[in-house]
Amino acid sequence: MKNQPTDSTSISASSKQHWFAPHVIALAITWGAITATLIMMLYHDVRYTDQLSVVRIILQVAYVSALLFYLSRVGPSKNQFNKLRPFTLIRWRYGQWIPVLGIVLMVTLAALVDDGVSIIMLLLIIATLWILIVWRKMIRLRMVVQGLAIAIIAYFGGLPVIKNGFAGETLFYGLLILVPPMYIAGGLMIKHTCLSEIQLLEGRYWKALKSFLWGSLLFVPLGLFNAADGSPGTDITWVSEWWMPLSLSTFSGIAEETWFRLLLVSLFYLLLRPAIPKHPAIAVFAAILFSSIIFGLGHGRTLDKFLTTGLLYGLPIAFLFVRRDWEHAVGAHFMINMIPWAMVFMET
Numbered sequence: 001m002k003n004q005p006t007d008s009t010s011i012s013a014s015s016k017q018h019w020f021a022p023h024v025i026a027l028a029i030t031w032g033a034i035t036a037t038l039i040m041m042l043y044h045d046v047r048y049t050d051q052l053s054v055v056r057i058i059l060q061v062a063y064v065s066a067l068l069f070y071l072s073r074v075g076p077s078k079n080q081f082n083k084l085r086p087f088t089l090i091r092w093r094y095g096q097w098i099p100v101l102g103i104v105l106m107v108t109l110a111a112l113v114d115d116g117v118s119i120i121m122l123l124l125i126i127a128t129l130w131i132l133i134v135w136r137k138m139i140r141l142r143m144v145v146q147g148l149a150i151a152i153i154a155y156f157g158g159l160p161v162i163k164n165g166f167a168g169e170t171l172f173y174g175l176l177i178l179v180p181p182m183y184i185a186g187g188l189m190i191k192h193t194c195l196s197e198i199q200l201l202e203g204r205y206w207k208a209l210k211s212f213l214w215g216s217l218l219f220v221p222l223g224l225f226n227a228a229d230g231s232p233g234t235d236i237t238w239v240s241e242w243w244m245p246l247s248l249s250t251f252s253g254i255a256e257e258t259w260f261r262l263l264l265v266s267l268f269y270l271l272l273r274p275a276i277p278k279h280p281a282i283a284v285f286a287a288i289l290f291s292s293i294i295f296g297l298g299h300g301r302t303l304d305k306f307l308t309t310g311l312l313y314g315l316p317i318a319f320l321f322v323r324r325d326w327e328h329a330v331g332a333h334f335m336i337n338m339i340p341w342a343m344v345f346m347e348t
Helices: 003-019 022-043 053-072 095-112 116-134 141-163 169-177 179-193 205-218 220-228 244-275 280-298 303-323 326-347
Strands: none
Touching: 022 053, 022 220, 053 220, 053 303, 095 116, 095 244, 095 280, 116 179, 116 244, 116 280, 141 169, 141 179, 141 244, 169 179, 169 244, 179 244, 205 220, 205 326, 220 303, 220 326, 244 280, 244 303, 244 326, 280 303, 303 326
């Protein structure tokens, strides 16, 4: 009983030290200042214009830097990553380096070939089937049910996209149909590598909601940047209901985070880690970087998409996924898209 006050005092002191840590203070100040600045810019109608474009880029780089600094100081240590044996070509002497070469070729393909990203998405489908077959005995009913549930949520969230012709049906249904198997494959890789977490798979539903909300909050400035840059485009007049920005952002958050973070980052890490057994941080950084490049080029094979969508949006989301959990990443993606859609609703 005598230890209780001491323990309570220790926890309280530790909590105070956390809130006054340099990385927390830096992020809070940057978040507040940049959010206020962007709201003023949007109030003065910088959307669809080049006004203050250089200033906006500088501010975005500043916020992403503060966010990465914050995330680098929280989350798991490198000692928590499992040591992994080569997942492919086990009997080859240098078999662990073959996947590394394959990943480099995939990134090069995405950058230089018109259909490079489409080819990579096909390879991801093959990899998903491969993982499900190899680890089929580890698949649990909860994984299957949750995969189907989030796909259904994404489907109803994205219905306005199809009804109003904003996206092609092939892309829409192609993304959705593969969400359940990719969610399962991603969950299996997460359990095997300890790269990140999925709160839903652990049955921590309240924590999953909190993670989603915290991810959304952290990415409010990036949602404002996305709105200031003119996303999702001009001449959109069908966003006439208040729920549409929430609905549309739910679809993109679930579908794209399942493809590009849960599956792609985890797969790259699974393949890279055995080649760098003593330096897990390098494997993590490479998986984040390569997946972010493909994510950016998947939105358009231009320098602008590589630098902005890839490095200033995709990279911090991927880092958030690794340092926190998948639900944080979904919340971040949700907020990046929700604010621009909300602007379209207000304009309509």
